[in-house]
Amino acid sequence: MQGAARKKLVMVGNGMAGVRTLEELLALAPDQYDITVFGAEPYGNYNRIMLSPVLANEMTIDDIITHDFDWYRERGIRLLAGRTVVEIDRHRQRVIADDGTVVEYDRLLMATGSTPFILPVPGNDLEGVISYRDIHDVNTMMETAQRFKKAVVIGGGLLGLEAANGLKNQGMDVTVVHISKTLMERQLDAVAGGLLQTYLEDQGIQFAMEAFTAEIKGRDRVETVCFKDGREVEADLVVMAAGIVPNVAVAKQAGLPCERGVLVNDTLQTYDPKIYAVGECAQHRGIAYGLVAPLFDQGKVCANHLAEHGIARYEGTVLSTKLKVTGVKLFSAGDFSGGDGCDELIYKDISQGVYKKLVIKDDRLVGAVLYGDTQDGPWYFELIQSAGSVASLRQDLIFGREFAQEENATENIAEAA
Numbered sequence: 001m002q003g004a005a006r007k008k009l010v011m012v013g014n015g016m017a018g019v020r021t022l023e024e025l026l027a028l029a030p031d032q033y034d035i036t037v038f039g040a041e042p043y044g045n046y047n048r049i050m051l052s053p054v055l056a057n058e059m060t061i062d063d064i065i066t067h068d069f070d071w072y073r074e075r076g077i078r079l080l081a082g083r084t085v086v087e088i089d090r091h092r093q094r095v096i097a098d099d100g101t102v103v104e105y106d107r108l109l110m111a112t113g114s115t116p117f118i119l120p121v122p123g124n125d126l127e128g129v130i131s132y133r134d135i136h137d138v139n140t141m142m143e144t145a146q147r148f149k150k151a152v153v154i155g156g157g158l159l160g161l162e163a164a165n166g167l168k169n170q171g172m173d174v175t176v177v178h179i180s181k182t183l184m185e186r187q188l189d190a191v192a193g194g195l196l197q198t199y200l201e202d203q204g205i206q207f208a209m210e211a212f213t214a215e216i217k218g219r220d221r222v223e224t225v226c227f228k229d230g231r232e233v234e235a236d237l238v239v240m241a242a243g244i245v246p247n248v249a250v251a252k253q254a255g256l257p258c259e260r261g262v263l264v265n266d267t268l269q270t271y272d273p274k275i276y277a278v279g280e281c282a283q284h285r286g287i288a289y290g291l292v293a294p295l296f297d298q299g300k301v302c303a304n305h306l307a308e309h310g311i312a313r314y315e316g317t318v319l320s321t322k323l324k325v326t327g328v329k330l331f332s333a334g335d336f337s338g339g340d341g342c343d344e345l346i347y348k349d350i351s352q353g354v355y356k357k358l359v360i361k362d363d364r365l366v367g368a369v370l371y372g373d374t375q376d377g378p379w380y381f382e383l384i385q386s387a388g389s390v391a392s393l394r395q396d397l398i399f400g401r402e403f404a405q406e407e408n409a410t411e412n413i414a415e416a417a
Contacts, residue, residue, distance in 0.1 A: 006034045009306065010095055010105040012085045012250065014039030016048060017279025017295035018111025019067055024303030026075060032307060035077045036103050038095070041134060042082040044068045048134070049292065055138050055166030088254035090272055107274055107306060110251060110262060114244035114280040114290070119154065123216030129238045132163045141239065145170035148236030152176075152225050154213055156183040158323060160241035161196075164205050165326040167239070175206040175233050177213060177225065187321050187332045191348070192355055192371040199328055199353070208233060246281045246288050261288040266313040268302040278302050285316055293317060320381045322374060328353075329370075331377035334384040335359060336367035345398045356398055363391040376400040 009025075011018050014037050022035065039045075045067035053059040072079040080101060087096040094104045116131035118124055128148075130140055141163070145151075151167045153160045156178030164174045176183075182193035183200075197207060212228040216238060226232050246261035256270050257263045261283030268276045268284075278298040280290055289295060294317035304312035320333035338344050338359050345358040352372065358380065359367035364387055368380040379401040383390060390397055396404035 007032060007106040008104055009033035009035045009107045009109065010103050011035065011037045011109040011111055012088075012095060013111035013113055013247075013279070013281070014041070014045055014079070014081070015111055015113045015279060016045065016066075016292065017113070017299055018109060019045040020296050021109060021111065021278050021299035021302050021306075022077070024300050025306050028303060028309065029307035033107070035075075036105075037072065037077055037079045038083050038085050038097060038103075039079065039081045040084040041136075043135065044071060044079070044081070046135070051132075051135070051138050052162035052166055054135075055141060055163065056169045057166075061135055061138075085250055086253075088250055088275075090254055090275070093274065105274075107276070109302070109306070110270070110275060110277040110281055111279050112247040112250065112281040115247045116240055117243040117245050118240050119213055119242060121213055121215055123218065123222065124240075126216055126218045126238075127221035128218070128236060129216060129222050129240070132159055132239050132241045133244075137239075141167060141237070142170060144237045145172050149173055150175075150234050151237040151239065152233055152235040153239045153241055154225075155241035155243070156180065156207070156209075157186070157241065157243070158184060158325060160239075161200065161325050163239050163241050164200075165203075167237075168203065168205055172237070173206075174204075175208055175235075176200075177208045177211050177227075177233075179210065179212055181210050183207075184325075184330075187323070187330065187369075188371070189336055189357060189369050191357070192330070192369050195350075195353070195355055195371055196325065196328060196330070200326065203326065244280065244290060246283070248281055251277070251281070259283055259286075266301075266315060267305045267310075268298055268314060269305070276302050276306065284314060287316065289317065289319075291319060291321070294319070318385055320377070320384075322377055329372060329374040331370040331374040331380075332368065333377070333381045334365075334367035336369045338367070342366070345394075347398045358398055360390065360394070360397075363389045363394075365390050365397070 047064045050064040083097040085095045086098050096102050116133045151172040151174045153164045154177045164176050168174045182190050183197050214228045215226045217224040222238050224232050225235050248258045248262050251262040262277045264277050264282045264284050279295045301312040301314040323330045342359050342361045347356040354372040357369045365383040393404045
């Protein structure tokens with residue numbers, strides 16, 4: 001911005017959503033702000049999704065660093081790594097870090113992410129009880145695997161299963177504890193969850209399903225995990241992977257309205273128009289997102305407004321999940337639970353490890369679950385988003401895009417003749 005002093009932008013948090021916002025902002029208005037970034041970890045930005053391959057010995061920490069210190073320096077961004085903001089003074093428009101660092105802002109971007117949910121049970125503070133959220137956690141797990149044998153992972157969602165697979169690859173005996181009867185119940189139905197559990201059991205992972213953790217016991221460090229029904233399992237390491245909680249502590253300290261996350265509008269502004277929020281710490285229209293796609297969508301809109309273009313709106317994201325869990329391809333989208341007024345199209349070939357379920361309501365595709373073969377997932381997602389009639393494709397829909405469209409074209413030609 002020639003002829004005018006640059007405004008000061010401070011970003012609290014240095015995760016994927018925040019840094020994507022900065023990338024979008026620099027593309028739109030590279031000279032508008034002097035930017036300062038506070039990051040609690042002593043690293044540049046890294047791909048948190050890739051922590052599991054690091055734990056599984058498939059990648060290194062260096063491999064998952066997406067923005068090293070040079071990236072910030074080359075763009076004139078002041079990165080204060082290893083420092084956590086503990087206070088936002090909205091009146092004086094400044095932030096204060098845990099080491100006493102004070103930085104003033106004209107605009108503030110909150111990208112504080114989330115923190116792991118730690119089960120509120122006796123013994124959760126014993127040595128050997130950890131979360132699975134960052135590089136430090138991965139290093140702790142890898143070091144523990146060199147000295148101990150038995151690991152318990154609490155949580156049968158994606159994160160827990162990836163942790164279990166990584167610990168197994170590190171040579172530990174692993175038991176996954178899950179409160180539901182179905183693994184990854186938010187993404188999979190009972191059949192797909194059962195197939196996944198059988199596959200993982202064949203890989204050597206044990207499961208305690210419908211198990212409610214009551215207490216973690218040990219003297220100097222964890223020794224046993226006890227369940228409400230009386231079952232127990234030995235443990236030298238307990239990994240909490242039972243969900244995340246938006247990190248809104250400093251937002252609440254600043255007096256910003258928060259529910260599950262800090263409340264934002266369609267421009268990603270909080271109730272203070274000088275403060276924006278993106279990512280897992282933000283709550284938009286009642287939803288706090290935890291997947292990458294909506295966080296990047298938010299970053300694009302937020303950058304548009306920080307650049308003072310003022311034309312973009314974030315209206316939410318229709319979610320689909322395409323994953324690869326310990327070698328198994330999974331996809332889910334929409335309302336795959338079915339129910340009254342719904343029809344289910346199902347294809348199942350256990351010998352090939354393939355299961356597909358499509359849910360149709362009022363001749364529209366409303367949900368899909370794919371296990372083992374996910375190549376048609378994006379097409380099914382398009383159909384769900386478009387909400388158009390699939391009546392003409394119905395009998396061939398389960399066999400995928402290529403077959404269904406070819407059959408439909410053939411029928412149209414025959415009718416025309």
